[in-house]
Amino acid sequence: MAYNGTISDTEQLSFQEMMIKEIWQNFMICNETILHKPYPSDGYLYCNATFDGYDCWDYARAGTRTYGKCPEFLKHQFGHHLGLPYKDCNIDGTWYRHPDSDRVWTNYSPCSDTEKVRRAENVLFVYFSGYSLSVVCLVISLLIFTCFRQLKCTRVTIHKHLFISYIITALLWISYYATSSFDPKVYVNNPVWCRIIHVLAQYATVCNYAWMFCEGFYLHTILVMTFTREKILLIICYITGWGIPVLPSAIYSGLRSSNPVIDKNCWHKDTYLKYIFSGPIAVSLIVNFIFLINVLRILCSKVRSFNQQESNPFRQSLRATLILIPLLGVQCFAIPLRPDESDEYGQYIYDMISAFLASFQGFLVSLLFCFLNGEVLFLMKNQYVVVRRRMSRTETTGKSFIYSAVQQADANANRKKSIQLANQKIYCKPEFTGTTQPQQLEDQHYVLDQTTDV
Known part of the structure; x- marks a missing residue:
């Protein structure tokens, strides 16, 4: 049976400080109690009492499994656990050794089998499934746009670049989480390639929102300005969509790599530097929302002018709104604020909605602007x-x-x-x-x- 110490005043300690303090306390108590106990004299074979680096384990009879308690720092990190750690005592009276490291091993994985971890896995599943479906549909849409000469125009060119940004963003985030979240060694060692993938994924995300802004900018411009040189608009979109996001990415990577406190764990943790990306994204969404309102106003006036018998253009406006919302990305306004950290269930609902909107957005855009588009359907037929x-x-x-x-x-x-x-x-x-x-x-x-x- 494992012996566990207690920690007080943990609210103001970091995870690393809490872990070091608890391990030291457990070792001191284990050295004074369990490790000084004599070997059992009942004639049976036992595994010796030991301290495994986290906690203390008493003598265990050969051929049995003994259970302990999850350390407090793991409870603080992962929440209320659903299982218990254990050690196996072999029939020859030695503790079980891990086949990879050939070292005495304690299985603490049940301590991470918590409701908090399962919720995080559910969120990752939504991300992976949504991004995978989006990539497949977007690739097919790009092939359709490329194969038909009738679809070669400025509007479709902007659509294609938006779709490419969706694909790059999805693939980079999938690669980032698949290589770092599920491999503790990568997470702890913090290799350079892992941080590079993180920066590229952030850059692709900003590019994605920048091309959403280009969609709104182009649509608003051709509706407001009668005579417009589309070639100039396309050059502006190229610079905005692929060039401007380089600046915040370079600033972010330079500041984070130069700060040892936050230059760790493959840059998984959010820091104050996240506003370098979220600031331009928020600005693009706000401007797109303004574009959307003005575009709907213009469309309503055109509906009235072309169809005088239609007294209420609400139906046409609603249809245009539902189509333009995913294209311009303004659905993000549906979840503007993240719940407080004390509300774990509220955070879980927020994360699930965010994951769904972010990962399935590419699928929805390809569905509306390619697979259900009247012109595309006519050409395909x-x-x-x-x-x-x-x-x-x-x-x-x-x-x-x-x-x-x-x-x-x-x-x-x-x-x-x-x-x-x-x-x-x-x-x-x-x-x-x-x-x-x-x-x-x-x-x-x-x-x-x-x-x-x-």
């Missing part, structure tokens, strides 16, 4: 008809070719047989060589070409 006709024509041509080849082979065989019979002075009636049927098929194929050509 026409392409489907063309491909289907070509396949039908190819199948007919293939059948005609095969039939002609068979008939020709039969004719050659009959001709060879006739020559052999002639050489043997045997005469017979000439057989049908099949020269008329292939000609009829060629005529039918010509008519088919004329009726199915697009």
Whole structure:
């Protein structure tokens, strides 16, 4: 059985300080009590009493498993635990050794099996599933935009760059959490490549919001200004979408790497430096919200002018709003403030909603502006008809070719047989060589070409 000390006044201690203090207290108490106990004299074989670096473990009978208590610093970090740590005593009276390190090992993983950890895993699952679905749909959308020449215009070009920023953001965040969150060694060692992925993911996120701003800027400009050089607008979008985010990323990486206090753990912890990114993002969202209001005002006025019988343009305005909200990213205003740290369930709900909105936004945008877009659907339908006709024509041509080849082979065989019979002075009636049927098929194929050509 493990022996646990207690810690007082832990509210003002950091996690590292709390851990060091508790380990030292446990060692002192263990050295004075458990480690000075004599070996049991009941004749059975036991594993020796030991201190494993975190806590104290009493003598355990061979071939049994003994349970302890989770350290207080782990409870403080992960919340109320659902399991207990344990050590296995082998049948030969030695403590179990981990096969990888060949060192005496205590399993403290049940101490991290807490409601807090499970909630964090649920949030990560939403992120991974949403980002994965978004990447697949966005890649398909990019292929569609690229394949059809009819879709090559400034508006679709901005859409393509927005989709690319979604894909890069998703892949970088998936790579970052997959390599650092699930590997304690990477998390503790804080390698350079891990921090580089973090900075690139932050840069891609700012680029993503910058291209949302470009969408709003372009839409608002072409509606407000009648004569606009779209080439100049596109150059402005290039600079805004890919160039400006470099500045906050460079400032952030320089300041964080130069501060040893926050230059650790793959930069997972949020610091005051997060406002270097959240500031430009907040500004872009506020401006996009203003763009959205003005665009809806202009659309409502145009609806009234083009359709005088429509007294209430609410339906058209609502449809335009639902389409533009995910494109401009203003759905983030639905969850502006994060609950206080004391409200763990409120934070969990906030994190789940944030994860859903952030990860599935790319899927929703590709759905609205590609897969459900009327122009795209029209082009896809026409392409489907063309491909289907070509396949039908190819199948007919293939059948005609095969039939002609068979008939020709039969004719050659009959001709060879006739020559052999002639050489043997045997005469017979000439057989049908099949020269008329292939000609009829060629005529039918010509008519088919004329009726199915697009």
